[in-house]
Amino acid sequence: MIPSPASVISARKLGLTFKTADGPVTALTGVDLDIAKGDFVSFIGPSGCGKTTFLRVIADLERPTDGTITVNGTTPEDARRNRSYGYVFQAAALYPWRTIEDNIALPLEIMGTPPAERKARIERVLALVNLTGFGRKFPWQLSGGMQQRASIARALAFDADLLLMDEPFGALDEIVRDHLNEQLLKLWAQTNKTICFVTHSIPEAVYLSTKIVVMSPRPGRVTDVITSTLPKERPLDIRETPEFLEIAARVREGLRAGHSYDE
Ligand SMILES: Nc1ncnc2c1ncn2[C@@H]1O[C@H](COP(=O)(O)OP(=O)(O)OP(=O)(O)O)[C@@H](O)[C@H]1O
Numbered sequence: 001m002i003p004s005p006a007s008v009i010s011a012r013k014l015g016l017t018f019k020t021a022d023g024p025v026t027a028l029t030g031v032d033l034d035i036a037k038g039d040f041v042s043f044i045g046p047s048g049c050g051k052t053t054f055l056r057v058i059a060d061l062e063r064p065t066d067g068t069i070t071v072n073g074t075t076p077e078d079a080r081r082n083r084s085y086g087y088v089f090q091a092a093a094l095y096p097w098r099t100i101e102d103n104i105a106l107p108l109e110i111m112g113t114p115p116a117e118r119k120a121r122i123e124r125v126l127a128l129v130n131l132t133g134f135g136r137k138f139p140w141q142l143s144g145g146m147q148q149r150a151s152i153a154r155a156l157a158f159d160a161d162l163l164l165m166d167e168p169f170g171a172l173d174e175i176v177r178d179h180l181n182e183q184l185l186k187l188w189a190q191t192n193k194t195i196c197f198v199t200h201s202i203p204e205a206v207y208l209s210t211k212i213v214v215m216s217p218r219p220g221r222v223t224d225v226i227t228s229t230l231p232k233e234r235p236l237d238i239r240e241t242p243e244f245l246e247i248a249a250r251v252r253e254g255l256r257a258g259h260s261y262d263e
Pocket of ligand 1: 020027048220
């Protein structure tokens, strides 16, 4: 298979084996995947199946040892240099000694964005995540959900078309998580970004995604890619519809099939 030029991300026979003191650890093997512009793709699978590693390969934080991958039609290295993506980590990872707006400003300062433009962008991204008026607060003055929204705002400040999100809501309670899922879908619809989203939650994956990538561990492989049949407009109660439950059942089946109970 040759990389598809229309894809934002195109992986072919992608593999990554880490060299460790205890011998090689194969985190990913034989991954073939195309992600189109505007897709919302969730990666789901048990701990250690290589979800974070795949995101880190896209972001050029790890180098594959096999196969190929293109990001926006270029190497991950060029994509990183072109600031093609924003990255949201598992924990909010905000600097506690900087206010929210100064946290968002930091990467823009490094990029050399002029102060007036910086200010305008900060206002815009705070509004996108519903944090207008909270820019002068320090992270510790905000709830966990607000901190995670601030870290999303920081990732949005580059205005990259691609957003990489590594289990951003994993540590939050269910009600807050539901709310943030709804907001994230709205933001995605407004901005038309391509989103790669790592999660452990089947309902979260089904609710958010246009495409669900099911992975299995040892070594990390893609076992199923499910294209969602749900409409783009998704109220939370869509989760009770037969269509939603059907997709959730297929994800669960994929996870079971790839799971070894011997380990
Ligand atoms: N830098 C590294 N050196 C050695 N092994 C690593 C390194 N990073 C990850 N691994 C191993 O690669 C495998 C995949 O890890 P990864 O973090 O990508 O999994 P994951 O699916 O994101 O897991 P989780 O859901 O727990 O976050 C694991 O076995 C992990 O121990």
